[in-house]
Amino acid sequence: MRGMNRDITRRDFLNGTLLGSGALLLGSASPSQLFAQAVTTPSGDDWTGYGGVGDYANSNGNTNAVLEAGHQIRDGLFESLPATAIDTGETYDCVVVGGGISGLAAALIFRRKAGEGKTCLVLDNHPIFGGEAKRNEFLVDGQRLIGHQGSALFWPPYPHSFIARFYESIGLKVPRLEYQKWAGPAPEIPLTRTPYLGSAPYGLYFGKKFGQPQGVWVTDLKKLEGAPISAKTREELVRSQSDQAAQKPLYRGDAISRRLDTITLEEHLMEKYGISRETVRTFLSDEGGGFGLGPDALSGYTGYAFDGLGPIPDEGTEMFPDGNSGIARLIAKTLIPESIAGSPSLEDVCRNHVNFAALDRAGAAARIRLDSTAVWVKHDGDPAKSESVTIAYTRGGKTYRVKARSVVMAGGSWTTRHVVRDLPDDRKEAYSQFYRSPAMVANVAVRNWRFLYKMGISGCQWFEGVGSYLQVRKLALCGADSPTIGPDSPVVLAIKVLYPYPGKTAEQQGHMGRGEMISTPFREYERQIRQQFTEMFGRSGFDAARDIAGIILNRWGHAYASPAPGFYFGKDGKPAPGELLRAAPFGRIAFANTDLSGMPDHKSSIIEADRAVEQLLNLVLAD
Ligand SMILES: Cc1cc2nc3c(=O)[nH]c(=O)nc-3n(C[C@H](O)[C@H](O)[C@H](O)COP(=O)(O)OP(=O)(O)OC[C@H]3O[C@@H](n4cnc5c(N)ncnc54)[C@H](O)[C@@H]3O)c2cc1C
Numbered sequence: 366m367r368g369m370n371r372d373i374t375r376r377d378f379l380n381g382t383l384l385g386s387g388a389l390l391l392g393s394a395s396p397s398q399l400f401a402q403a404v405t406t407p408s409g410d411d412w413t414g415y416g417g418v419g420d421y422a423n424s425n426g427n428t429n430a431v432l433e434a435g436h437q438i439r440d441g442l443f444e445s446l447p448a449t450a451i452d453t454g455e456t457y458d459c460v461v462v463g464g465g466i467s468g469l470a471a472a473l474i475f476r477r478k479a480g481e482g483k484t485c486l487v488l489d490n491h492p493i494f495g496g497e498a499k500r501n502e503f504l505v506d507g508q509r510l511i512g513h514q515g516s517a518l519f520w521p522p523y524p525h526s527f528i529a530r531f532y533e534s535i536g537l538k539v540p541r542l543e544y545q546k547w548a549g550p551a552p553e554i555p556l557t558r559t560p561y562l563g564s565a566p567y568g569l570y571f572g573k574k575f576g577q578p579q580g581v582w583v584t585d586l587k588k589l590e591g592a593p594i595s596a597k598t599r600e601e602l603v604r605s606q607s608d609q610a611a612q613k614p615l616y617r618g619d620a621i622s623r624r625l626d627t628i629t630l631e632e633h634l635m636e637k638y639g640i641s642r643e644t645v646r647t648f649l650s651d652e653g654g655g656f657g658l659g660p661d662a663l664s665g666y667t668g669y670a671f672d673g674l675g676p677i678p679d680e681g682t683e684m685f686p687d688g689n690s691g692i693a694r695l696i697a698k699t700l701i702p703e704s705i706a707g708s709p710s711l712e713d714v715c716r717n718h719v720n721f722a723a724l725d726r727a728g729a730a731a732r733i734r735l736d737s738t739a740v741w742v743k744h745d746g747d748p749a750k751s752e753s754v755t756i757a758y759t760r761g762g763k764t765y766r767v768k769a770r771s772v773v774m775a776g777g778s779w780t781t782r783h784v785v786r787d788l789p790d791d792r793k794e795a796y797s798q799f800y801r802s803p804a805m806v807a808n809v810a811v812r813n814w815r816f817l818y819k820m821g822i823s824g825c826q827w828f829e830g831v832g833s834y835l836q837v838r839k840l841a842l843c844g845a846d847s848p849t850i851g852p853d854s855p856v857v858l859a860i861k862v863l864y865p866y867p868g869k870t871a872e873q874q875g876h877m878g879r880g881e882m883i884s885t886p887f888r889e890y891e892r893q894i895r896q897q898f899t900e901m902f903g904r905s906g907f908d909a910a911r912d913i914a915g916i917i918l919n920r921w922g923h924a925y926a927s928p929a930p931g932f933y934f935g936k937d938g939k940p941a942p943g944e945l946l947r948a949a950p951f952g953r954i955a956f957a958n959t960d961l962s963g964m965p966d967h968k969s970s971i972i973e974a975d976r977a978v979e980q981l982l983n984l985v986l987a988d
Pocket of ligand 1 (some may be wrong): 806
């Protein structure tokens with residue numbers, strides 16, 4: 366509905382969708398109907414479920430092992446360095462904790478700035494690097510299908526900017542991609558280049574929650590003709606689609622942005638559009654979608670925070686077939702050239718396999734050690750004077766320790782605040798203001814999307830049940846198996862599931878959402894998704910048993926940074942928590958990760974990495 370005639374913008378990315386997600390599934394098809402010819406045989410345990418094929422087959426979202434190690438930290442198992450920790454005898458010039466885009470970028474920037482002779486080790490807790498920037502792969506009837514696990518989009522940067530130069534240095538010289546063309550012979554309908562609703566035609570589905578047991582589809586998105594909602598709600602929704610003239614911040618830190626940071630996004634939306642809280646909560650809860658929670662818990666400035674990173678306005682959005690996994694792979698390939706076979710081209714990095722044996726080779730100047738959770742990080746002696754830091758990590762049930770002359774904590778607030786054992790009170794206090802919310806990306810491989818095509822749409826939105834929107838996208842050719850796409854093409858439909866509990870604090874919502882996400886078995890989510898699809902698309906020819914080829918769940922316990930009011934510019938006379946952590950390193954430890962900026966954008970991961978490395982260089986270069 367928003368932006369019917371244009372491609373997705375930063376704002377659409379924030380919204381994800383026009384309207385909100387419901388909480389409960391009100392299903393009609395019986396489990397026996399749904400599983401009569403189940404095709405998605407789980408390959409993992411009851412919780413993990415099916416993992417797909419390829420490099421990421423055993424790394425879908427947070428794995429069981431990642432959760433277990435995280436819970437051991439939470440439960441105080443590593444308050445002191447275990448006497449049994451095995452000393453590997455290694456000392457690195459820099460150890461980077463966290464192998465997402467921020468950690469990988471920190472390692473690469475460190476190697477470039479500190480010089481060839483300096484050594485660097487990246488520790489990451491997952492079976493593959495990338496953090497949120499990972500992918501899923503399916504093999505459907507001989508065709509390789511690919512989807513993103515979390516971080517998806519990138520925007521062409523200003524030429525000559527730091528990010529443009531960084532992109533260029535990892536092989537992303539022309540950050541504009543070519544995409545699949547329409548296959549025919551069926552008449553073409555527009556598709557987007559991203560999994561978000563945008564310029565392509567889509568429909569709204571109103572089900573039982575709106576007194577419509579059979580479901581009602583609305584495709585007149587301008588007037589919402591036929592929507593089973595009151596005239597007042599319709600008016601409010603239509604108004605909320607107009608580009609209201611509310612004053613927008615001109616730059617991060619101006620008076621408008623500071624005021625917005627004192628109220629919630631919900632209050633801002635009510636004020637901006639003159640709409641009720643109920644309308645926001647029922648239909649606009651995804652306005653905070655880029656931040657993981659509903660607008661009631663977020664700072665009003667989250668509505669504009671993306672603008673701070675300056676992608677060229679109206680330049681459109683780009684997406685690798687596997688989302689920003691493409692960027693993570695390019696960085697890894699540049700850091701360790703043998704890590705992925707072939708040249709450092711987009712094509713090779715997208716299509717070739719990771720050479721896991723090359724990631725952590727003895728004697729190499731740059732190493733990435735996977736399946737390794739840092740549990741204890743502490744200066745050896747007084748942080749102001751110490752010459753080194755000890756880092757302990759768990760791997761395969763054992764604890765190891767290494768030493769480093771400098772450390773970049775790039776894993777994110779939710780572990781950094783616990784594992785840096787000598788973290789001073791001011792940094793602890795700052796980290797206590799960070800909330801990371803859960804999110805699940807369910808990738809559903811379907812053998813065709815004719816059931817949408819028949820309705821003249823390529824995407825849709827719904828307001829109850831699991832998830833709230835989906836969109837068929839054209840894939841960039843650098844990783845697509847087929848150069849064309851049509852209604853009979855197999856595709857991956859990404860369903861993002863958020864866990865808002867309006868009225869609760871950000872912390873409470875995160876806690877409750879994680880509980881719900883983690884306690885739900887794979888089979889139950891699979892059942893809900895099949896039921897949702899059957900309800901919505903059964904009448905246009907969808908058959909779950911025939912059409913769904915596979916489902917992969919990517920559950921992220923601490924996915925989105927969810928800035929509450931005061932996060933960006935501080936409150937009660939105190940500085941913004943991110944500013945305090947960025948201002949200076951703590952001894953030999955500096956802080957990175959996207960969450961410091963309050964912008965869920967990989968560019969901020971790279972910018973924070975660069976700043977953190979700069980802060981440590983003199984410690985490493987001095988002798
Ligand atoms: C669902 C979702 C969609 C998104 N979509 C986009 C998008 O379209 N475009 C965009 O630019 N950004 C997007 N983002 C934002 C995304 O977070 C960033 O783009 C980027 O991928 C974050 O990189 P990072 O390295 O800062 O953090 P992360 O990706 O979180 O990486 C941190 C890594 O460190 C690991 N780690 C944490 N603690 C430890 C420890 N103690 N020991 C070892 N390892 C540890 C983590 O498990 C993880 O692997 C999205 C985020 C989410 C959650």
